[in-house]
Each structure stands twice: as structure tokens, then as C-alpha cells.
Amino acid sequence: MNLTVDRVSKSFGNKSALTDISLEFTTGVYGILGANGSGKTTFMRIVASVMKPSSGKVLLNGQDIAALDHQYRELIGYLPQQVGMYPNFTAEKFLSYIAALKGLSRTEAQAKVNEVLELVKLSDHRKEKVGKFSGGMTRRIGIAQALLNDPQILIVDEPTAGLDPKERIRFRNLLSQISADRIVLLSTHIVSDIELIAKEILVLKGGRLIRKDTPRELLKPIEGKVWSLLVDETGVSTFQAKYRVEAIARIRDQFQLRIISETKPHPDAVNEDPNLEDLYLHYFDEEVVV
Ligand SMILES: Nc1ncnc2c1ncn2[C@@H]1O[C@H](COP(=O)(O)OP(=O)(O)O)[C@@H](O)[C@H]1O
Ligand SMILES: [Mg+2]
Numbered sequence: 317m318n319l320t321v322d323r324v325s326k327s328f329g330n331k332s333a334l335t336d337i338s339l340e341f342t343t344g345v346y347g348i349l350g351a352n353g354s355g356k357t358t359f360m361r362i363v364a365s366v367m368k369p370s371s372g373k374v375l376l377n378g379q380d381i382a383a384l385d386h387q388y389r390e391l392i393g394y395l396p397q398q399v400g401m402y403p404n405f406t407a408e409k410f411l412s413y414i415a416a417l418k419g420l421s422r423t424e425a426q427a428k429v430n431e432v433l434e435l436v437k438l439s440d441h442r443k444e445k446v447g448k449f450s451g452g453m454t455r456r457i458g459i460a461q462a463l464l465n466d467p468q469i470l471i472v473d474e475p476t477a478g479l480d481p482k483e484r485i486r487f488r489n490l491l492s493q494i495s496a497d498r499i500v501l502l503s504t505h506i507v508s509d510i511e512l513i514a515k516e517i518l519v520l521k522g523g524r525l526i527r528k529d530t531p532r533e534l535l536k537p538i539e540g541k542v543w544s545l546l547v548d549e550t551g552v553s554t555f556q557a558k559y560r561v562e563a564i565a566r567i568r569d570q571f572q573l574r575i576i577s578e579t580k581p582h583p584d585a586v587n588e589d590p591n592l593e594d595l596y597l598h599y600f601d602e603e604v605v606v
Contacts (some may be wrong), residue, residue, distance in 0.1 A: 317468055350505065367392065538590045542588045545573050548569070
């Protein structure tokens with residue numbers, strides 16, 4: 317399976333949200349990383365075929381998805397950033413309802429609902445109202461509904477926003493498991509969500525695709541430039557004034573700084589392995605959500 321994005325641009329009025337995006341997807345997880353407003357949702361909506369590009373096209377195995385129309389939509393599972401739930405429906409009823417909307421027969425639906433509930437580990441909660449679910453459970457039922465039609469292409473927009481670390485790990489494992497024979501596109505501004513599971517990471521900035529690479533290749537530009545250094549309280553402000561200080565951890569009465577710098581910031585500074593959090597700072601020069 318090959319999904320090709322060919323010179324896609326999107327404008328809203330005279331505002332350009334995406335500019336000339338071209339790339340290819342095969343099976344696996346692709347992480348779409350970008351700050352707020354960088355065009356992640358617009359990109360995913362276009363690939364999910366719920367929005368048309370202003371120019372350019374998306375091709376599935378060489379065929380324009382606009383021409384494939386419902387044949388293409390049947391292959392898509394989409395979890396939007398904001399999901400409309402039916403708070404008074406039980407998990408089971410909600411999924412049966414969505415299955416009916418997706419055109420599954422009653423018997424098909426029953427089997428499929430059981431299967432996806434099991435996959436997202438919500439079988440024990442099938443009789444509970446979705447309005448009472450925790451953030452993590454809500455996201456998992458969101459994925460469950462997106463999987464009802466056994467999609468070849470799963471598109472999930474910022475699924476981990478608002479989840480606690482334990483729920484995020486669980487969710488990450490679930491997506492990794494699902495991606496074995498599908499294309500999974502996952503957008504996030506939380507780097508650790510995708511660092512471990514993404515085959516490739518796309519970095520969007522101001523509507524442009526500025527990088528597309530494996531996590532390992534992406535880290536190359538900052539290799540050897542991440543340092544840690546233990547300082548006292550006055551050292552914190554001294555180094556913050558001179559360097560890009562990414563993180564500060566208190567260790568008893570001292571402070572461990574994580575600094576990104578081309579040169580060694582202090583004779584006692586120690587080189588650290590870069591992670592994508594460092595990279596995010598390198599590209600976006602802003603606080604990282606972890
Ligand atoms: N329906 C819309 N009408 C007008 N502008 C929009 C619309 N959707 C998105 N935008 C603009 O396009 C840009 C990209 O938005 P979006 O794709 O939502 O980014 P992200 O998901 O990365 O936060 C933003 O500047 C946003 O304000
Ligand atoms: Mg968005």
C-alpha cells in the first residue's frame with residue numbers, strides 16, 4: 317500500500333495553512349510533529365479526505381482519492397482532535413451505533429464491537445456510560461470506533477492531549493501494535509509519544525514540511541550538542557542568560573542543567589545523548605510539553 321501526497325497546499329482565505337507538501341507513506345507509524353498552528357490538523361483532514369486541498373492531490377496506489385471517493389473513505393479510520401461522544405450511551409451501544417453508521421450489518425457489528433473492545437482493553441467497561449470514562453478510556457474508545465471498519469489507514473489527531481503518563485504509554489503501545497499492517501498517522505506536540513514507535517517523523521513548521529526522517533536521522537544535527545552540567549543556584553541564571561537551557565532538575569542543593577550548545581559550555585559539562593525533545597527545542601525554540 318502506498319499513499320502519496322503530491323504538492324498539497326491549503327489556504328483559508330488569504331491565509332496559507334499548508335504549503336507544497338509532498339511525501340509518501342507505506343505501512344507503519346508516522347509521527348507528525350509541530351507546534352500549535354503549524355498545520356497538523358489541516359494536513360490530517362486532507363489525508364482523511366474530510367477536506368479538499370486548495371491545490372495538489374493525494375493518491376492511493378496511484379489513484380486520486382477524490383476520484384476513489386467512498387472507496388477511499390472505507391479504508392480510513394479517523395480520530396479527530398475533538399470527538400463528539402454520546403455521554404449517555406454505554407461503550408457497547410456507542411460502538412454499535414457507529415458501526416451501523418459505517419454500514420456494518422448487525423451480526424458483523426456485534427463481532428467487530430467485541431473485537432475492538434478487546435483490542436483497546438475496554439471489554440470490562442462495555443456496560444458503562446462513555447460520559448463517565450477517564451481521559452485515557454475516552455481516547456481508547458475513540459480509537460475503537462476508528463477501527464470498526466478495519467481501516468488500512470488510521471489517522472489520529474493529537475490523541476494523547478490531556479492524558480497522564482501511564483495512559484500515554486498504554487496508548488502508544490496500542491498504536492504500535494495496530495500499525496503492523498496499516499499506515500498510522502499520529503500528530504502530536506509531545507515528542508516522547510512518537511520517539512519510540514514512529515518509523516518516520518514529519519516536522520511541520522508554519523505549514524511547511526521542514527524535515528521527514530527516521531528518529532535516528534533526525535537527531536543527527538544535534539548530536540554532540542547536548543550537555544548536562546551541575547551548578548549552584550546563581551549558576552542557573554548565569555547559564556540561562558548565555559545558553560539555551562532546556563531543562564533544570566534540582567538535585568539536593570544543586571541544579572542539573574540540560575544545555576544545547578555547539579561548544580562545551582563549561583569544562584565540567586558532560587555530553588548527553590540527544591532525544592527528540594532536544595530537537596524540538598532546536599527547531600521550535602520553545603518550551604516542550606512532556
Ligand atoms: N477552518 C479554518 N478556517 C480558517 N483558518 C484555519 C482553519 N483551520 C485551520 N486554520 C488555520 O490554519 C493554520 C493551521 O491550523 P491547524 O491545521 O489547525 O494547525 P495545528 O493542528 O498544527 O494546530 C492555523 O493558522 C489556523 O488558524
Ligand atoms: Mg490541530
